Amino acid sequence: xxxxxxxxxxxxxxxxxxxxxxxNFEEDDLLRxxxxxxxxxxxxxxxxxLPERIKEFQLYYEIDPKRKELxxxxxxxxxxxxxVIPNKTRYPNFNSTNQAKLCLANQLAILxxxxxxxxxxxxxxxxxxxxxxxxxxLEAAKTVLKVNVRAAGALCGVVIEKxxxxxxxxxxxxxRTKHPGIVDLAQQLRKDDIIEIPDLKNLEYLASIRxxxxxxxxxxxxxxxxxxxxxGTERVIKTLSW
Numbered sequence: 001x002x003x004x005x006x007x008x009x010x011x012x013x014x015x016x017x018x019x020x021x022x023x024n025f026e027e028d029d030l031l032r033x034x035x036x037x038x039x040x041x042x043x044x045x046x047x048x049x050l051p052e053r054i055k056e057f058q059l060y061y062e063i064d065p066k067r068k069e070l071x072x073x074x075x076x077x078x079x080x081x082x083x084v085i086p087n088k089t090r091y092p093n094f095n096s097t098n099q100a101k102l103c104l105a106n107q108l109a110i111l112x113x114x115x116x117x118x119x120x121x122x123x124x125x126x127x128x129x130x131x132x133x134x135x136x137x138l139e140a141a142k143t144v145l146k147v148n149v150r151a152a153g154a155l156c157g158v159v160i161e162k163x164x165x166x167x168x169x170x171x172x173x174x175x176r177t178k179h180p181g182i183v184d185l186a187q188q189l190r191k192d193d194i195i196e197i198p199d200l201k202n203l204e205y206l207a208s209i210r211x212x213x214x215x216x217x218x219x220x221x222x223x224x225x226x227x228x229x230x231x232g233t234e235r236v237i238k239t240l241s242w
Contacts, residue, residue: 011045011111014042014045014111015108018042018104018108021035022108035077039061046110059076060076060077061076062076063078070084080096137155138159138234138237141153141230145227149223150220151213152213153210156210157229160182160206160237161180161181164186168188168189171192171194173188202232202236203236209229
């Protein structure tokens with residue numbers, strides 16, 4: 001099982017543990033301990049995959065420091081653990097257990113939104129890691145350019161090829177050429193209406209510089225041409241996204 005599958009399994013397991021907590025909320029004598037263990041895991045998941053809702057997730061557990069009066073709308077699980085309830089005169093029918101369970105249910109709803117869309121969330125993280133990897137390769141090409149023009153250009157060619165293959169893969173399109181180069185991939189992307197004609201022409205031009213770097217026959221690529229290739233590669237990975 002790879003890291004991606006382990007991640008998905010862990011999120012589903014954490015959600016299932018939360019459901020078990022909810023179902024045994026009143027019977028579990030060790031609720032405080034089991035909840036805090038679960039909360040720590042769930043917090044990390046929400047913070048990583050759905051950071052825009054982490055404050056909401058926290059407030060269902062933590063005491064709101066801005067509250068002026070304790071009531072239904074700002075009751076949290078931490079109050080429940082501390083045996084604190086709103087004013088009995090104003091809220092004579094207040095049920096602390098039901099309110100705490102409602103807070104947990106809302107936390108579970110947030111976690112479940114991640115669980116239901118986990119493939120998309122994991123894919124986005126994979127994209128982020130891949131983009132950082134491309135950036136590293138581009139930086140390497142810039143460094144190599146100082147000592148070896150051909151090698152820098154060849155490295156950029158590899159970055160563009162990988163990017164175009166990934167672009168096709170994200171559209172669930174099979175690569176039709178056995179050993180495709182930049183031009184082959186660009187032409188397929190154009191035929192499938194993923195890129196426009198100016199993109200195709202730009203990729204063909206970058207491929208021509210890359211070919212000068214890869215093949216010993218013919219003239220030497222100039223430093224200026226490879227710099228154009230580096231700049232063009234940077235634009236490709238930023239503008240042709242999946």
